[in-house]
Amino acid sequence: MDKKQTVIIIGGGIGGLFCAAILSKEGYDVQVFEQHYKIGGGLHTFKREGVEFETGMHVVGTFHEGGVMNKICSWLGIMDKLSILPSDDDCFELFQIGSDGKTYRYAKGAERFIDTLAQDFPEERENITRYVQAMYDIVSKSKMYNLEYGDFSIQFLEEFMLSVGNFIDSFTQNEKLRAVLALSNPLYGGDRYQTPAYIHCVISVLYIESAGRFVGGSQQLADVLVELIQNNGGKVFTRNGVKNIEIKDKNIEYIETADGKRHTADWYISTIHPSSLFKLMDMSKIQRSYWQRIDSIPNSYSSFTVYIIFKPESFPYMNHTGYYIDDYSQVWSHGEYNADTFPNGMMYLTPPTTMTDKWAQKMIINCIMSFDAVQQWEDTTVGKRGEEYNAFKKRCEQQILDKMEKLFPNIKDCIKSVYSASPLTIRDFYSQKEGALYGVKKDCENIMLSHIPVRTKLKNLLLSGQNINLHGIVGTPLTALNTCGELIGLELLLNKINNYELAN
Numbered sequence: 001m002d003k004k005q006t007v008i009i010i011g012g013g014i015g016g017l018f019c020a021a022i023l024s025k026e027g028y029d030v031q032v033f034e035q036h037y038k039i040g041g042g043l044h045t046f047k048r049e050g051v052e053f054e055t056g057m058h059v060v061g062t063f064h065e066g067g068v069m070n071k072i073c074s075w076l077g078i079m080d081k082l083s084i085l086p087s088d089d090d091c092f093e094l095f096q097i098g099s100d101g102k103t104y105r106y107a108k109g110a111e112r113f114i115d116t117l118a119q120d121f122p123e124e125r126e127n128i129t130r131y132v133q134a135m136y137d138i139v140s141k142s143k144m145y146n147l148e149y150g151d152f153s154i155q156f157l158e159e160f161m162l163s164v165g166n167f168i169d170s171f172t173q174n175e176k177l178r179a180v181l182a183l184s185n186p187l188y189g190g191d192r193y194q195t196p197a198y199i200h201c202v203i204s205v206l207y208i209e210s211a212g213r214f215v216g217g218s219q220q221l222a223d224v225l226v227e228l229i230q231n232n233g234g235k236v237f238t239r240n241g242v243k244n245i246e247i248k249d250k251n252i253e254y255i256e257t258a259d260g261k262r263h264t265a266d267w268y269i270s271t272i273h274p275s276s277l278f279k280l281m282d283m284s285k286i287q288r289s290y291w292q293r294i295d296s297i298p299n300s301y302s303s304f305t306v307y308i309i310f311k312p313e314s315f316p317y318m319n320h321t322g323y324y325i326d327d328y329s330q331v332w333s334h335g336e337y338n339a340d341t342f343p344n345g346m347m348y349l350t351p352p353t354t355m356t357d358k359w360a361q362k363m364i365i366n367c368i369m370s371f372d373a374v375q376q377w378e379d380t381t382v383g384k385r386g387e388e389y390n391a392f393k394k395r396c397e398q399q400i401l402d403k404m405e406k407l408f409p410n411i412k413d414c415i416k417s418v419y420s421a422s423p424l425t426i427r428d429f430y431s432q433k434e435g436a437l438y439g440v441k442k443d444c445e446n447i448m449l450s451h452i453p454v455r456t457k458l459k460n461l462l463l464s465g466q467n468i469n470l471h472g473i474v475g476t477p478l479t480a481l482n483t484c485g486e487l488i489g490l491e492l493l494l495n496k497i498n499n500y501e502l503a504n
Contacts, residue, residue, distance in 0.1 A: 004029040005487070008255060008263055010242045011271035013041020013430070014057075014473070015465035017225040018480035019269050021076055024232035026488050031234065031265070033257055035241025040222030041430060042466070042476075048419050051362055053307050055421075055429070056437075057218035058349055058364060059187070059321055060084065060473045061206035068206075068474055071147060072481070075500040078224045083215040085352050088319045090116070092211035095183045096407060099327040104180050106208070110136060113208050121177050131171040131181065132208075135201040144469075144478050145202055147498055149491040161444045164200040165192030165332065179328035186323075186347050186368055188472070189300035189438035192332040196444040199470065206474055211321075215352045241431075245277075247285040251460050255280075269483060271465035274440075274452065275433045290457045297452075298443075301335050301370050302423030302435035304343075306400050308363040314414035315350070317357040322348045324407060335368030342399050343367035365400055371423050371434035382428055393420050439467035454483045462486055 005028050009016045012034030020030045038044050042056035062068040063084050073079040087093075093106040107116040110132050118125040143150040162170075168181050182190065188203045189195070214220060226236050237257070244256040245268075254262045270277045274294045283291055325334050325345040334345030346367050350360035371378075377389045397420050404411050423435030432439070440452070452468050464483035466476045485493050 005267065006265040007031070007267045007269060008033065008265040009269045009271065010255070010277070011041070011431070011465060012036070012039045012236060012238065013271055013465065014043055014476045015271035015480050016041070017222060017229070018477045019271065019464050019484055020229045020234055020236070021225050022480060022484045022493070023487065024229050024234040025076060028487070029233065030229060031263065032229065032236045033240055033242050034236070034238045035258065035431065036429060037239050039226055039236060039238055040219055043218045043222040045217040045219040048307065049309055049417060051309050052217045053362065053364065054218045054351060057473055058213065058351065059207065060212050060214065061210045062474055063212060064210040067210055068145065068147060069477065071497055071501050072477055074504065075497045076228060078228055081224045082220060084212045085215045085319070085355055087211040087213065087321070091320045092207060093184055093321050093323065095180065095323045097325060097328060104183070106184070108208060108211065110208065117180070121174065124172055124174055124177050127172040131168070134171070135205050138198055138201040139205045142198065142202060144482065147494050149494050162197045163193050163444045164190055164195045164197050167197035167200065176328050179331040182331050183323055183325070185332065186345070186366070189441065190332070191441065194441065194443045194445065196442055199442060202470065203472065213352055215355055217351070242280055245280045247281060247458065250458055252458055267460050267462065267487060269462045269464055272431050273433050273436070273467055274463070276431045287457050294452060297440040299434045299436035300438040300441045301368050302426055302437055303366045304369040304396050304423070305421045306365040306397055307419040308365070308415055309417040310360055310362060310414050311416045313359045315360045315363070315411065317352065317360045318350050319352070324403070335370060337370050337373040342396060343403060346400065346403065348404070365404065367400060369423055374422050374424050377424060380424070382425070385424070393422060396420065438471040439465070454486055
């Protein structure tokens with residue numbers, strides 16, 4: 001019997017766990033090394049006063065029957081172990097505008113989505129219809145999103161590479177409608193002039209079709225993936241990140257972990273930020289132009305997050321995601337930090353604890369924030385950032401709660417406790433350069449700069465994770481499939497997933 005090929009995976013986030021799950025299912029001997037005490041990356045949850053909070057994966061999609069994630073997780077054998085609550089059909093996202101007090105809703109399903117928006121913009125129904133049809137058309141052409149093997153260069157065609165702002169603007173002259181169609185851009189790190197239209201379309205369509213939330217927290221997906229990996233003979237290590245990577249003759253010779261041990265494998269897959277990866281190597285042994293190009297790619301923005309614990313039965317549960325901006329004109333700029341006006345926009349939600357919540361146990365509020373806002377403390381570590389930093393956090397918390405009080409009068413009376421995290425928290429816990437929420441920034445004007453292939457200049461090193469291709473609950477697992485396809489054969493892998501669905 002042939003000896004199993006061995007694979008070491010650097011990073012135990014979504015990308016690392018899906019790579020390990022896929023490869024271990026296919027007979028590879030897999031080891032995952034994660035620096036954090038808890039596995040999961042963006043799936044990671046933490047507890048305060050016994051209440052569990054998600055750190056990143058708040059809204060999910062395509063776990064419905066026939067959806068991409070449903071197909072992948074069913075093939076892996078974990079779909080029935082997940083508890084997911086669909087968001088409300090008539091309103092999975094709600095948007096409030098401070099300047100005129102208007103409220104807009106996104107409804108599920110293409111037709112309902114069109115009808116709901118047309119109620120607010122009746123004269124724009126035809127334009128809204130054309131916009132939705134165009135999004136669905138672009139998504140239908142995305143081979144990987146549809147688990148189809150083929151020419152992936154299609155996503156670099158002109159209609160894919162149009163900026164999201166120009167894409168939206170091409171359907172209507174109505175400035176308010178343009179803003180409303182772009183209001184959920186914080187879900188993908190949207191930049192009006194740089195983000196490629198296909199990213200907006202994929203993210204928008206997956207939520208229009210199937211927005212939902214994990215009941216009891218996103219850690220459940222990480223946990224079932226770990227269980228699968230271990231049942232397949234793989235190993236997952238926490239508190240034991242990779243500290244050094246030794247290179248010889250354009251190959252990784254071994255890695256050294258935090259416990260001082262050396263580990264070797266046939267293949268290595270890194271799912272951490274490329275800049276963090278390069279810091280583990282002797283860069284003189286890698287082609288300078290290669291690592292300098294990747295290291296120079298700008299990062300997406302970060303956020304300041306407030307975590308609220310409510311008093312029992314004091315604040316109603318909301319089965320949708322809420323958004324707020326001060327004015328329509330700020331839809332693309334509310335992440336620009338100004339200490340006096342922060343925050344200009346927010347995303348808030350009440351994560352479910354059961355399938356039938358009436359009252360909210362907690363709330364998470366995300367406010368876009370650039371790393372510049374905390375750069376003066378960039379050389380500090382968790383718990384040792386100083387009183388000035390603590391005062392900065394308290395001020396931000398209060399500014400956010402003051403604005404929430406305008407949306408929900410008396411919400412402060414419902415609050416038992418408040419905690420918060422800044423871009424530095426995200427940077428340190430996720431190993432993400434500048435605390436980037438969505439990895440490296442995609443630029444439609446220079447797509448080849450931000451397109452990082454899964455193959456590298458080292459013969460036995462592959463890349464995966466949210467910095468490669470597309471981020472998020474769908475994009476990162478799809479990238480994992482692409483990475484694993486380099487070892488297994490992508491067409492074979494996709495056929496197995498699709499054939500499993502047909503057989504079941």
